[in-house]
Amino acid sequence: MTDALRVVLGDQCSRSIAALQDLDPVHDVVLMMEVGAECTYVRHHKQKIALVPSSMRHFARALAARGVQVDYVRLDDPDNSQSFGGEIGRAVERHRPARIVATHPGEFRVLEEMEGWEARLGLPVDIREDTRFLAGLATFRNWAFGRRELRMEYFYRGMREATGLLMEESGPAGGAWNFDAENRKRLPRGLVPPPAPRFAPDAITREVMALVEARFPDHFGGLEAFAWPVTAAEAQRALADFVAHRLPHFGDYQDALAEGEAHLFHALLSTSLNIGLLLPSEACEAAEAAWRAGTVPLNAAEGFIRQILGWREYVRGLYWLKMPAYKETNALGANRPLPAFYWTAQSGMRCMDSAIAQTRDLAYAHHIQRLMVTGNFALLAGIAPAAINEWYMIVYADAFEWVELPNTHGMALHADGGILGSKPYAAAGAYINRMGNHCPRCRFDVKASSGDRACPFNMLYWDFIARHAERFAANPRMAMPLAGLRRMEPGKLAAAREGAARFLESMASAY
Ligand code: FAD
Numbered sequence: 001m002t003d004a005l006r007v008v009l010g011d012q013c014s015r016s017i018a019a020l021q022d023l024d025p026v027h028d029v030v031l032m033m034e035v036g037a038e039c040t041y042v043r044h045h046k047q048k049i050a051l052v053p054s055s056m057r058h059f060a061r062a063l064a065a066r067g068v069q070v071d072y073v074r075l076d077d078p079d080n081s082q083s084f085g086g087e088i089g090r091a092v093e094r095h096r097p098a099r100i101v102a103t104h105p106g107e108f109r110v111l112e113e114m115e116g117w118e119a120r121l122g123l124p125v126d127i128r129e130d131t132r133f134l135a136g137l138a139t140f141r142n143w144a145f146g147r148r149e150l151r152m153e154y155f156y157r158g159m160r161e162a163t164g165l166l167m168e169e170s171g172p173a174g175g176a177w178n179f180d181a182e183n184r185k186r187l188p189r190g191l192v193p194p195p196a197p198r199f200a201p202d203a204i205t206r207e208v209m210a211l212v213e214a215r216f217p218d219h220f221g222g223l224e225a226f227a228w229p230v231t232a233a234e235a236q237r238a239l240a241d242f243v244a245h246r247l248p249h250f251g252d253y254q255d256a257l258a259e260g261e262a263h264l265f266h267a268l269l270s271t272s273l274n275i276g277l278l279l280p281s282e283a284c285e286a287a288e289a290a291w292r293a294g295t296v297p298l299n300a301a302e303g304f305i306r307q308i309l310g311w312r313e314y315v316r317g318l319y320w321l322k323m324p325a326y327k328e329t330n331a332l333g334a335n336r337p338l339p340a341f342y343w344t345a346q347s348g349m350r351c352m353d354s355a356i357a358q359t360r361d362l363a364y365a366h367h368i369q370r371l372m373v374t375g376n377f378a379l380l381a382g383i384a385p386a387a388i389n390e391w392y393m394i395v396y397a398d399a400f401e402w403v404e405l406p407n408t409h410g411m412a413l414h415a416d417g418g419i420l421g422s423k424p425y426a427a428a429g430a431y432i433n434r435m436g437n438h439c440p441r442c443r444f445d446v447k448a449s450s451g452d453r454a455c456p457f458n459m460l461y462w463d464f465i466a467r468h469a470e471r472f473a474a475n476p477r478m479a480m481p482l483a484g485l486r487r488m489e490p491g492k493l494a495a496a497r498e499g500a501a502r503f504l505e506s507m508a509s510a511y
């Protein structure tokens with residue numbers, strides 16, 4: 001008889017996952033389930049559907065090689081009920097376990113379901129904390145308790161102190177907590193980012209890819225460029241390659257945009273981190289070690305560690321603190337449907353179309369493309385948060401709701417009314433022009449804010465600031481844009497707003 005049925009979900013492919021920590025290889029069975037419902041609750045990009053089951057199959061094979069009993073349900077098993085609920089029920093019938101052990105999932109809807117298993121199955125269900133994160137949920141809750149504002153920067157400083165990462169006896173390494181001011185360079189002409197390593201699909205991945213093409217042929221995106229790590233060993237190689245070749249410039253060009261350069265000096269590690277092939281502690285420690293060895297500058301190591309120890313941990317804490325109400329907020333009353341060009345990459349705006357086409361081909365875009373291009377456009381145009389959240393959940397291989405939602409809903413759309421960020425990341429075309437190289441070859445004129453060729457970002461920006469001027473008046477961090485609005489000659493503002501209205505109308509007709 002089985003003692004514990006130990007459930008490992010698709011984003012829990014880590015040797016150290018809590019559900020496996022006291023595993024008894026003789027009496028316990030590990031259950032892994034490929035289920036159709038997880039591929040279609042949002043219609044994920046094909047690369048994400050290939051990535052997760054392929055990583056699951058590799059992980060299950062590694063467990064079995066260590067003598068662990070693994071009950072693995074494949075997507076194409078004829079008896080597969082295609083849902084977690086159905087499969088856990090069938091597994092309980094097969095193994096008659098005394099108890100179920102699981103790890104806290106990454107999405108609220110899955111936790112709700114898991115919390116119902118005990119009553120439904122009549123068995124004790126132990127849902128353990130996900131110890132892969134550097135801040136436990138109670139730690140975040142305690143940090144947040146009684147604070148008027150939940151700013152990432154202060155959370156991050158506490159995490160630096162708690163972990164000792166980039167800390168000296170006297171305080172933060174280099175005498176400052178962050179070096180953001182050094183991290184806003186445009187990519188200079190002639191500096192070519194090194195190619196990122198590609199992990200060619202092996203037989204297991206190719207089999208999953210064929211299954212994806214057969215079962216989900218009309219999901220967004222292509223599989224041709226699939227090159228993600230699917231094992232812990234590959235993720236370690238990806239980390240080592242990043243630290244050696246791209247981390248040295250990561251800080252400097254963290255905010256840059258460049259046409260044809262999909263990853264610049266970014267790490268391409270979010271899929272490995274989010275599905276558990278790589279631990280956040282491993283990534284941070286590798287960056288710190290490179291700085292201490294003198295191979296990367298401090299602004300690069302700190303910039304990278306802040307993304308993981310700071311932002312990644314912070315958004316997860318916020319998600320679990322604020323869900324489920326968080327997802328329902330819509331502070332700016334945005335209600336437009338998603339424009340068709342988010343799928344077709346045919347908006348005519350060069351920065352948008354290249355971010356969307358790259359997303360379709362790679363299931364990846366770097367942070368500035370997500371935040372300042374597609375996110376900024378949605379914010380300015382007033383696209384409904386639910387529609388944009390769904391788009392981000394669908395299109396990126398690294399999308400899991402605990403990390404996607406705060407970034408999209410809070411950071412990009414300001415739909416949470418300022419819980420995550422003290423002001424909206426709203427920018428006109430000048431920002432995109434300053435940080436990137438799309439504008440000179442765009443059919444729109446980045447210098448114009450009215451007229452047929454005016455950059456839509458400019459018209460929409462002024463319309464956005466004017467539309468929300470009353471609300472923003474109470475926010476000292478919006479003083480500059482509001483002063484700009486007041487300085488604007490009334491005829492010019494009216495022309496920009498009329499242009500915005502025309503553009504929004506033309507966009508609506510494309511649905
Ligand atoms: P790098 O830029 O090299 O950063 C290194 C690592 O830091 C990343 O791998 C990631 O784990 C972490 N990181 C960086 N920024 C953030 C952040 N803001 N929040 C959390 N972790 C961060 N990230 C996801 O993992 N999944 C998502 O679904 C997701 N959706 C996003 C949606 C929007 C609108 C925005 C603005 C950001 C989103 N991000 C998301 C955060 C960030 O854009 C990605 O983590 C990053 O682009 C992944 O690429 P990389 O590994 O090359 O990251």
Ligand code: DLZ
Nearest residue numbers: 009010011033034035038039052106107
């Ligand atoms: C994303 C995903 C996909 C596409 N497929 C599976 C699957 O077949 N089985 C599984 O256990 N997990 C899958 N996942 C990841 C889950 O959606 C993820 O565990 C939840 O989103 C909770 O974070």
